Amino acid sequence: MNAPFTHAAETVRLADxxxxxxxxxxxxxVAEHPGATVFHRPAWLLAxxxxxxxxxxxxxxxxxSRLVGWLPLTELHSPIFGRALVSSGFAxxxxxxxxxxxVGLKLAAAAEELALRHSCATVELRGGALPWNWHIRxxxxxxxxxxxxxxxxxxxxxxxxxxxxxxxxxxxxxLSVHTGTGxxxxxxxxxxxxxxxxxxxxxxxxxALFDAVLDRLDADILTVRHGDEPVASVLSLYHRGAVLxxxxxxxxxxxxxxxxDRMYFELMRHAxxxxxxxxxxxxxxxxxxxxxxxxxxxxxxxxxxxxxxxAPGCEARDADPNSPRHAARIAAWKRLPLSLANRIxxxxxxxxx
Numbered sequence: 001m002n003a004p005f006t007h008a009a010e011t012v013r014l015a016d017x018x019x020x021x022x023x024x025x026x027x028x029x030v031a032e033h034p035g036a037t038v039f040h041r042p043a044w045l046l047a048x049x050x051x052x053x054x055x056x057x058x059x060x061x062x063x064x065s066r067l068v069g070w071l072p073l074t075e076l077h078s079p080i081f082g083r084a085l086v087s088s089g090f091a092x093x094x095x096x097x098x099x100x101x102x103v104g105l106k107l108a109a110a111a112e113e114l115a116l117r118h119s120c121a122t123v124e125l126r127g128g129a130l131p132w133n134w135h136i137r138x139x140x141x142x143x144x145x146x147x148x149x150x151x152x153x154x155x156x157x158x159x160x161x162x163x164x165x166x167x168x169x170x171x172x173x174x175l176s177v178h179t180g181t182g183x184x185x186x187x188x189x190x191x192x193x194x195x196x197x198x199x200x201x202x203x204x205x206x207x208a209l210f211d212a213v214l215d216r217l218d219a220d221i222l223t224v225r226h227g228d229e230p231v232a233s234v235l236s237l238y239h240r241g242a243v244l245x246x247x248x249x250x251x252x253x254x255x256x257x258x259x260x261d262r263m264y265f266e267l268m269r270h271a272x273x274x275x276x277x278x279x280x281x282x283x284x285x286x287x288x289x290x291x292x293x294x295x296x297x298x299x300x301x302x303x304x305x306x307x308x309x310x311a312p313g314c315e316a317r318d319a320d321p322n323s324p325r326h327a328a329r330i331a332a333w334k335r336l337p338l339s340l341a342n343r344i345x346x347x348x349x350x351x352x353x
Contacts, residue, residue: 010062010063010068010103012059012060012069012110013060014057014059015059015060017042017045017056017058023042023043026060029070029097030070033070035097035128035129037239038093038237038244039072039088039093039094039126040072040093040097040128044213044216045072045073047209047213047216048074048088049074050216051205051208051211051212052089052090052206052209054351055075056072056074057073057075057114058070058072059073059110059111061106068098068099069097069098069099069104069107070096070107071095071096071108071110071128072088072094073088073111074087075118076089076120076353078351079351081351082121082122083118083119083120083122084120084121084317085122086353087124087125087128088126092126092141093127094125095127095128095129095307096125096129097129098129104128104129104131105131108123108131108134109131115311121310121314122314122317123308123309124306124317125307126304126306127305130305130306130307134307135308135310135316136306136307137305138303138304138305139286139303140285141284141285141286141306142284142291142302142304143282143283143302143304144283144284144300144301145242145299146299148271148276148278148279149268152269155268158298160296160297160298162296163298167258167262169258169261170259171262173226173257175224175231175259177223177224177225177262177266178222179221179223180221181214185220185221185223186210186214188230188233189210189247190204191230192230192249192250192251193210194338194341195338196248196249197249197345198341200334201331201334202349203346203352204342204346205247205346205349205350206346209350210247213235213237217237218238219238220235221234221236222234222236222267224263224266226253229253230251231251232248232249232251232259232260232263233248233249233250234247234248234267235248236248236267238271241277241278242276242277242279243271243274243276243279243280244282245267245281248263264297267279281294284301286301
């Protein structure tokens with residue numbers, strides 16, 4: 001096994017994610033930790049690696065034979081955005097899971113050392129126990145989680161009046177809904193999602209990433225069609241009784257059809273039938289259009305805390321699509337023909353993380 005990074009009551013070492021027994025041990029630790037998310041799971045890291053080629057790594061803290069801490073990481077390589085260790089890659093959550101603050105700090109220190117060894121200028125922790133001596137932001141993003149109602153009518157009444165009217169229009173429109181994980185579901189989702197993110201000026205992720213997540217995790221796709229044409233689609237994750245609509249979008253036609261409104265309400269209905277108790281609307285940039293959209297549904301924003309470390313003498317990584325330095329690139333991307341955006345987008349997006 002790898003040599004430990006520290007020599008104290010707890011030792012920290014690289015996890016062997018190629019060993020099924022090691023992965024099962026970490027999965028058990030994640031399942032028992034109250035602060036864990038789906039993005040802490042080794043299954044998530046391995047799906048990201050399979051779908052993007054970005055290496056899954058992780059640090060485990062042990063006290064004797066007992067696991068007392070875990071830091072999931074994706075080692076990102078991008079010719080545009082540089083090299084970084086991110087917890088967790090392509091996720092809105094992650095960070096250290098530890099039985100004490102002291103163990104969390106040891107994991108963070110080991111991540112710094114690992115980053116220097118691997119020529120990564122930055123380490124990012126998207127949640128979890130945050131080291132006090134790193135740069136911490138609590139104003140950039142918010143999460144949105146709400147309990148699901150007991151039935152459809154109660155769910156409608158839980159939505160504020162103005163947004164409820166939009167949902168009712170979507171329910172009354174001539175739209176069909178299908179949920180699944182088959183080849184047709186995957187093709188429809190990718191077509192809709194790729195067009196949606198192109199319209200926002202963002203490169204689309206490789207389709208292999210979505211396939212890997214569907215194959216390795218509890219996930220499915222809900223697609224809304226107008227006639228035979230898919231107009232809105234979302235790939236959702238399920239974890240600890242919550243549904244997380246993660247990669248979703250709509251075509252230009254979706255807005256007039258209220259297909260996105262229909263999609264999220266149908267997902268609430270579907271999740272309730274699956275036994276879910278909560279709807280996790282994910283994160284949004286504070287004050288953004290998506291942030292206001294989720295508030296319109298009755299969700300209250302909860303500020304998220306992220307931490308980052310930058311190697312001495314290096315410039316901080318900037319892969320934020322809202323950064324002013326990327327404004328011209330985003331504007332240009334919106335004008336690309338969809339076929340071209342879909343051809344070159346995955347090569348860029350797999351380095352965003």
